[in-house]
Amino acid sequence: MSVRVNWRQSIAFTGTVIKYLAVAMLVPLAIGLLYGGDIVVFLLSIGITVIIGAGLERLHDDPQLGAREALLFVALAWGGVAVIGAIPYIVAGYGTESALRYPINALFESMSGFTTTGATVTAEISFEQHSHALLMWRQLTQWLGGMGIIVLMVAILPEAAVNGAQLIESEAPGPELQKLTPKIAETARLLWLFYLGFTVLYVGILIGLHYAGMAPNMDVYNAVAHGFTTLPTGGFSPQADSIAAFSPVVQWVVIPFMLIAGMNFALFYLLMQDNYAEFLRDRELQAYLGANAGLVVVLWGFLFTGSAPALELGGVTQGALENSLRQATFQVASLLNSTGYATSDFAQWGTTSQGLLLFAMFIGGSAGSTGGGVKIVRWLVVIKGIRRQLFTTAHPDAIKPVRLGGHVVDEDVISAIYGFTLLYLLTFGVATVLLLLDAGRVGLEMTILEAISASLATIGNIGPGFGFLGPFGSYLEFPATSKLLMILLMWIGRLEIIPVFVIFTGAFWNE
Amino acid sequence: MYVVIIGAGEVGSAIATSLADSHHVTVIDIDGTHVENLMYDTDILGIEGDGTDLEVLEEANIDEADILIACTDDDETNIVTCSTAMTVTEAFIISRIRSAKYMRTWQRSDRAFGIDHMAATNLLTAETIARVVGLPAAQDVEIFADGLVQMAQFRISESSPIANVTVQDADRYESLTFAAVLREDTVVIPRGGTVLEPGDEVIVIGSPENIQTFAHELEPDTDGKPNILVVGGSDIGYHTARLLQERGLKPKLVEQDHDRAREIAESLSETTVLESDVTNRAFLEQEHIDDVDIVIAALDSDEKNLLVSLLTKRLGSERAVAVVESGEYVDLFEEVGIDVAVNPREATAEEITRFTREHKAENVAIIESDRAEVLEIEVDEESVLVNRPIRESVDDLPDGVVIGAITRDGELVIPRGDTVVKHGDHVIVFVEIESQKEASRKI
Numbered sequence: 001m002s003v004r005v006n007w008r009q010s011i012a013f014t015g016t017v018i019k020y021l022a023v024a025m026l027v028p029l030a031i032g033l034l035y036g037g038d039i040v041v042f043l044l045s046i047g048i049t050v051i052i053g054a055g056l057e058r059l060h061d062d063p064q065l066g067a068r069e070a071l072l073f074v075a076l077a078w079g080g081v082a083v084i085g086a087i088p089y090i091v092a093g094y095g096t097e098s099a100l101r102y103p104i105n106a107l108f109e110s111m112s113g114f115t116t117t118g119a120t121v122t123a124e125i126s127f128e129q130h131s132h133a134l135l136m137w138r139q140l141t142q143w144l145g146g147m148g149i150i151v152l153m154v155a156i157l158p159e160a161a162v163n164g165a166q167l168i169e170s171e172a173p174g175p176e177l178q179k180l181t182p183k184i185a186e187t188a189r190l191l192w193l194f195y196l197g198f199t200v201l202y203v204g205i206l207i208g209l210h211y212a213g214m215a216p217n218m219d220v221y222n223a224v225a226h227g228f229t230t231l232p233t234g235g236f237s238p239q240a241d242s243i244a245a246f247s248p249v250v251q252w253v254v255i256p257f258m259l260i261a262g263m264n265f266a267l268f269y270l271l272m273q274d275n276y277a278e279f280l281r282d283r284e285l286q287a288y289l290g291a292n293a294g295l296v297v298v299l300w301g302f303l304f305t306g307s308a309p310a311l312e313l314g315g316v317t318q319g320a321l322e323n324s325l326r327q328a329t330f331q332v333a334s335l336l337n338s339t340g341y342a343t344s345d346f347a348q349w350g351t352t353s354q355g356l357l358l359f360a361m362f363i364g365g366s367a368g369s370t371g372g373g374v375k376i377v378r379w380l381v382v383i384k385g386i387r388r389q390l391f392t393t394a395h396p397d398a399i400k401p402v403r404l405g406g407h408v409v410d411e412d413v414i415s416a417i418y419g420f421t422l423l424y425l426l427t428f429g430v431a432t433v434l435l436l437l438d439a440g441r442v443g444l445e446m447t448i449l450e451a452i453s454a455s456l457a458t459i460g461n462i463g464p465g466f467g468f469l470g471p472f473g474s475y476l477e478f479p480a481t482s483k484l485l486m487i488l489l490m491w492i493g494r495l496e497i498i499p500v501f502v503i504f505t506g507a508f509w510n511e
Numbered sequence: 512m513y514v515v516i517i518g519a520g521e522v523g524s525a526i527a528t529s530l531a532d533s534h535h536v537t538v539i540d541i542d543g544t545h546v547e548n549l550m551y552d553t554d555i556l557g558i559e560g561d562g563t564d565l566e567v568l569e570e571a572n573i574d575e576a577d578i579l580i581a582c583t584d585d586d587e588t589n590i591v592t593c594s595t596a597m598t599v600t601e602a603f604i605i606s607r608i609r610s611a612k613y614m615r616t617w618q619r620s621d622r623a624f625g626i627d628h629m630a631a632t633n634l635l636t637a638e639t640i641a642r643v644v645g646l647p648a649a650q651d652v653e654i655f656a657d658g659l660v661q662m663a664q665f666r667i668s669e670s671s672p673i674a675n676v677t678v679q680d681a682d683r684y685e686s687l688t689f690a691a692v693l694r695e696d697t698v699v700i701p702r703g704g705t706v707l708e709p710g711d712e713v714i715v716i717g718s719p720e721n722i723q724t725f726a727h728e729l730e731p732d733t734d735g736k737p738n739i740l741v742v743g744g745s746d747i748g749y750h751t752a753r754l755l756q757e758r759g760l761k762p763k764l765v766e767q768d769h770d771r772a773r774e775i776a777e778s779l780s781e782t783t784v785l786e787s788d789v790t791n792r793a794f795l796e797q798e799h800i801d802d803v804d805i806v807i808a809a810l811d812s813d814e815k816n817l818l819v820s821l822l823t824k825r826l827g828s829e830r831a832v833a834v835v836e837s838g839e840y841v842d843l844f845e846e847v848g849i850d851v852a853v854n855p856r857e858a859t860a861e862e863i864t865r866f867t868r869e870h871k872a873e874n875v876a877i878i879e880s881d882r883a884e885v886l887e888i889e890v891d892e893e894s895v896l897v898n899r900p901i902r903e904s905v906d907d908l909p910d911g912v913v914i915g916a917i918t919r920d921g922e923l924v925i926p927r928g929d930t931v932v933k934h935g936d937h938v939i940v941f942v943e944i945e946s947q948k949e950a951s952r953k954i
Contacts, residue, residue, distance in 0.1 A: 395783070395785065395798070396797075397765075397785040397786050397787040397794060397797075397798075398783055398784065398785050398786075399769075399772045399773055399776040399784045399785065399786050400776060400783070400784070401773070401776050401777045403780060406780070408777040
């Protein structure tokens, strides 16, 4: 059988994406000029990026993506961008002690960045080890990946808008694409506008706090750096202590913006049209905020009654009303929607509290948000589907559509959601076992909880796990094979598994 | 008045017959034999032709018509007929509509399709059923004076607490009037000493609260929310379930066709939709038919509705309400054990008749296929009732007329012998069909 997919088109289009990545590298270059250091690194990286991008573009002079080419393109683009994003780490690390000088580590860090995972393989995060420019590049990759590089492409490139709906469908988190306006490019522009708007507002507030004297460590560099990783539910921080490095006021300000990042950005369109009633009626939003609130209350109780020891980062929570509430709210808001910031070393908390956080990590953000995981709306449909199953067991003749906020969910969508959720859990389970086996092979000591959290934190694009993978830990100790597996997990997790898996089926390539 | 009717089917014929005595009526139908048969039976002018054709309408002189009624079996034909007629006539245009979707369109805009009044057959039938279901033991319920007054019809069973009791003893309610007793083929106007016999049907008029209490007294063990099963996902079945769920009930609905069942299930969130053949005994037993208080049979044929009603009653359901398309079967159905037979055409005819009473009667309820009527009439200066106590004016009214209730400025007034009726009052009167014309002229 002959190959029916015009892969040259997909690769050529990926070249265009890569070429534009060079433009993004101007940001760290500017930081380099401002703070000194790594100017040559970024000039060189920009050069390599343009050459590779332009070279790939030559594979096809007029790419017109069909349905399968579009799927292939989305998967390739995310893979390609991660590879290119690794170049500055390798170049900067050349001849130094940085762990990122090894291509596998650089690729891990880059994939973790673009997929907004936030898992790191750096041995040490400090300005002594890495330049301001390189750490800002690390932050920027998350901001670009958050709302989606394909959405950005559709928003700004007219040639991508032709097949834009399908491209965004493959990239956007959640079961269905919500078109806000008849023109897909306009929808993409609106989404990026909300995203940019919240980022600017957030950075503005942080800088304001700094100059008001309430956030001594939150200087302009840090404000921008965290602005790049909060709204995309990223989790990278140029501070080794993550958000624990900042004052409680800053921590309280970060919480609402993390919550916003886990909401469906299409909902903000309703707010723009003054349709507050429908905004508040959204079932997924209610469930998302409800899940957060519920978990916070329970965790607050645990922490207040002494489920966590006195920690250097995070302080004492037992009997401390404000601190225990803040730690509970922050950690739940951060882990439920897959951000991965931390204000306390929760890997040292008691088992019950850790179990609660592990549960939160399974939930994920809303559809159409920048969050990872299974997503709230899918869990809602799965739960309602199971309830329906139980009902029809008692009443075999009953016809009972699954409803979400008054709307009937299509049966095809329900089975797609079942399929996705099952595949997600299966992939997570298999990967956990593979990580354990690989660790055993090289003699790395790892508990089952650590393996579970590593698998979940990468496929769910969360970042930190438990044990040595805690919020202030590192994935550096894993053997290269495990890192490769986790790079794959982050990649398929960001694209919600199916668009990547389908490429490896025979049916995709044949007629 | 000059009335033009398009469609000489059952509904059209019934309307034409009831109007022919006092009005000039022209009937148009595409089927020549229909028109001819009707012309032999009643004093009307018949025209054979297509009602959507302007030439045919002009042949019927619709530019001079006061009322135009489109009542063919086909919604689209009725709508096109009305829209066509609108271009040449000033007449008040009434259309019969089955599907509720056109009704919704019409309600949203002023005079959509050129129609002044829509009589939505299926919706009216569903409303009738929902009203009857809401009142235990009731066979018919109609609303007057914007809901201030209700009329209800009850059958008195052997075990009824008011069987073999005089009206004086049975009527213990302040705002309730025993308007009539239907005994076999006769209408008895009750006096205080009239004894209510088992098998009688009583017509009571009064406030909704009192009628509700009265109904519960007749059937003491029907408290709480009834367990209702709607059989058949026809338009009538669907609307009945919808109206019931809007009242906070959780009905079950059975439909045999998968796609239709799915469609209804998607639209009605509080209704449990079951896909099955309802004549299947195993299914009925599995769904605990003996726990069902009311079965509503709304399938597409009268025979099936009869079968389902009898079958479910035999298996233990309390009360059966059946939709009966053919008016002549209503009595037969009720005789063989169906508690309430609802005729969609009667509901439509009631609606349409309202508009042909020279706009005097505000509301009409037809009792037992035209044996009597309950009318709501606004009293004007000419009326024999105005500015006199009822005791005096009663002598000027024909026999077989009972004043059931009076509303004044949105409040219910209980008619007593010394009550003085004023200009602008609404009176709800029961009239036997023989006295109907004289009564509505005098009031």
